[in-house]
Amino acid sequence: MKNPRGRRFTSTQLFFTGLVLLIAVVTVNAQTFRGTILGTVSDVSGAIVPDATVTIRNVDTGLVRTTVTQSNGSYRVPELPTGTYDVTIEKANFQTAVTKGVQVGVAVERRVDAALKPGEIKEILVVSGDELPQIETTSDTLGGILTQEEVRDIPLNGRDYTKLIYLNPGVAGSPDQITDSPGSFGEFSMNGARGRSNNYLLDGSDMNDGYRNDPAINQGGVFATPSAILPIDAVSEMNVLSNFEPEYGRNGGAVVNIVTRSGTNQFHGSAFEYFRNNALDARNFFDTTDHPKAPFHNNQFGGSLGGLIVKDKTFCLRDYEGQR
Numbered sequence: 140m141k142n143p144r145g146r147r148f149t150s151t152q153l154f155f156t157g158l159v160l161l162i163a164v165v166t167v168n169a170q171t172f173r174g175t176i177l178g179t180v181s182d183v184s185g186a187i188v189p190d191a192t193v194t195i196r197n198v199d200t201g202l203v204r205t206t207v208t209q210s211n212g213s214y215r216v217p218e219l220p221t222g223t224y225d226v227t228i229e230k231a232n233f234q235t236a237v238t239k240g241v242q243v244g245v246a247v248e249r250r251v252d253a254a255l256k257p258g259e260i261k262e263i264l265v266v267s268g269d270e271l272p273q274i275e276t277t278s279d280t281l282g283g284i285l286t287q288e289e290v291r292d293i294p295l296n297g298r299d300y301t302k303l304i305y306l307n308p309g310v311a312g313s314p315d316q317i318t319d320s321p322g323s324f325g326e327f328s329m330n331g332a333r334g335r336s337n338n339y340l341l342d343g344s345d346m347n348d349g350y351r352n353d354p355a356i357n358q359g360g361v362f363a364t365p366s367a368i369l370p371i372d373a374v375s376e377m378n379v380l381s382n383f384e385p386e387y388g389r390n391g392g393a394v395v396n397i398v399t400r401s402g403t404n405q406f407h408g409s410a411f412e413y414f415r416n417n418a419l420d421a422r423n424f425f426d427t428t429d430h431p432k433a434p435f436h437n438n439q440f441g442g443s444l445g446g447l448i449v450k451d452k453t454f455c456l457r458d459y460e461g462q463r
Contacts (some may be wrong), residue, residue, distance in 0.1 A: 172245055172246060172340060172342055172343040172396050172397075172398050173217070173218045173219055173220055173221070173243075173245075173246070173343075174219045174220075174221060174243035174244055174245065174246065174247045174248070174249065175215065175216065175217045175218075175219060175243075175247070175248040175249070176195055176215075176216050176219060176224065176226060176241060176243060176248075176249050176250075176251055177213070177214060177215040177216070177248055177249075177250055177251075178213070178214060178226075178250050178251040178252040178253065179208075179211075179212050179213050179214075179252050179253075180193075180208045180212050180213075180214065180228055180230075180252070180253050180254075180255065181212055181252075181253075181254050181255070182233070182254065182255050182256070182257070183254050183255070183256055183257075185254075187208075187210075187211055187212030188208060188212050188230055188233070188255055189207075189208050189209060189210050189211070189212055190207050190208060190230070191207065191208045191212075191214075191228055191229065191230040191233075191255070192205065192206075192207055192228070192229045192230070193205065193206050193207065193208065193214045193216070193226065193227070193228050194226070194227040194228075194229070195216050195219070195224050195225070195226050195227075196224060196225050196227070197219075197220065197222050197223070197224055198222070198223045198224065198225060198240075199222055199223060199403035199404060199405070200220070200222065200401070200403055200404060200451065200454065201404060201450065201451030202219075202220065202451070204216050204219065219243050220243075220401070221243055221244055221245055221375055221376050221398050222242075222243060223240055223241065223242055223243075224241045224243055225237060225238070225239050225240070225241070226238040226241055226251045228253045228255065230255055232257060232258075233255035233256065233257060233258065234255060234256045234257070234258040234263065234264050235263045235264070236253040236254075236255055236263075236264050236266070237263055237264065237265045237266070238251050238253070238265075238266045238267075239265060239266070239267055240267055244284045244286070244376055244378065245284060245376045245377070245378035245396050245397075245398050246378055246380065246396050247284065247378070281308075281309060281330060281380070281381040281382045282307055282308075282309070282329075282378065282379045282380040282381050282393070283306070283307040283308060283378075283379055284376055284377070284378045284379075285303050285306060285307075285376065285377045285378075285379075286375075286376050287372075287374065287375055287376070287400065290303055290371065290374075293306075295371065297439075298370070298371050298413070298439055298460065299357055300357065300369055300371055300374055300377065300397070301326060301354060301357055303377060304326070304327055304377075304379055304395060305327065307329070307379045309329050309330040309381060310327050310328070310329050310379070310393075311327065311328050311329075312326060312327035312328060312334070325337055325351070325352050325353065325392070326353055326354075327393075328392075329379065329381045329392060329393035330381045330382070330393075332381065332391060332392035332393060333391075333392055334352075334392070335351075335352040335392075336352070336390040336391050336392030337352065337390060337392040337393045337394070337395060338387065338389045338390040338392065338393070338394045338395070339353075339354040339355070339395045339397075340394065340395065340396045340397065341356065341369075341397050341399070342397070342398055342399055352390075354395065355367075356368070356369045357369055368460065369397075369399075370441060370443075370458050370459070370460035371460075372400070372409060372411075372441065372442075372443045372458050372460065373399050373400055373443070373456075373458040374397060374398075374399060374400065375398045375399055375400040375401070376397075376398050377395065377396070377397045377398075378394075378395075378396040378397075379393055379394070379395055379396075380393060380394040380396060381393050381394075400443075400445065400456050400458070401445070401454050401456055402445035402446050402447060402448075402454030402455045402456045403445065403446070403447065403454060404446075404447050404450055404451065404454075405446065405447075406444070406445070406446035406447075407444075407445055407446070408442065408443060408444040408445070409442055409443050410441075410442035411439075411440065411441060411442065412438065412439070412440040413437075413438070413439040413440070414437075414438055415435065415436070415437040415438075416435065416436055416437075417432050417433065417434055417435040417436070420432065420435070437462070437463075438462065438463045439460070439461070439462045440460070440461055440462075440463075441458070441459045441460035441461055442458075442459060443456065443457065443458040443459075444456070444457050445457070
């Protein structure tokens with residue numbers, strides 16, 4: 140091989156060049172819609188504990204992931220579906236440490252550290268996940284997460300998930316939620332970024348409209364008729380990220396990361412109807428009694444049912460929502 144000046148490289152030079160490039164490679168996290176549990180294991184004196192077994196189990200689906208701590212006492216378990224987990228840390232000649240109820244969200248890292256106490260293996264120290272720090276300290280990403288429990292009772296006109304984006308800090312847009320500024324396209328601006336620079340993901344898949352850069356689901360389109368509607372009950376979590384990590388790429392605005400619900404080992408269902416009728420509305424102050432109120436009738440109804448097909452392995456969830 141020759142360089143641009145015509146000088147031939149030796150095999151030794153090529154070897155060391157490749158070695159330098161290999162050393163320069165750093166670990167880069169992939170774009171994800173799942174969460175991560177990580178932490179450091181030590182003893183009560185603060186000394187690190189390597190080769191401790193860490194078992195992470197999903198309370199609802201029975202999913203189990205196992206790893207061991209590294210030479211510096213750290214561990215990391217990525218790509219965990221959203222949900223509630225129990226974290227068990229074991230090491231010979233130490234008590235077992237169990238942290239219950241660790242909530243893992245969309246693209247969120249939850250730190251679960253443990254200080255093992257000397258003792259019999261059969262002795263177990265149990266900690267509640269509510270006692271863990273609620274502030275994420277592993278990244279400086281701005282934004283917020285909306286969970287199914289938080290949005291269930293929020294009045295939501297039209298039950299359109301895009302309106303939930305405006306509940307996050309730093310989000311601004313026009314009152315009609317059509318565009319963040321005339322001619323810029325896009326539905327909203329977050330922390331000063333352009334509205335047309337947002338990136339919408341559904342279960343990790345691209346769902347961007349190539350023309351308007353709006354979400355491809357629930358958008359009005361050219362004739363104001365959405366081709367697909369995402370029911371609110373089908374959304375497990377929605378994470379709106381700003382100042383996000385480089386693994387997402389594509390755009391410089393916000394990342395709207397949506398994860399749909401899944402079934403669990405227990406059967407759960409719901410049913411609802413939202414009813415609006417002019418018979419229940421107050422008359423406008425300027426309307427005289429000899430003029431009838433304008434008719435208005437709107438029904439939104441639906442339900443969901445989820446459960447298991449094969450325990451701890453295969454699950455299903457069906458959701459329907461209609462409007463008349």
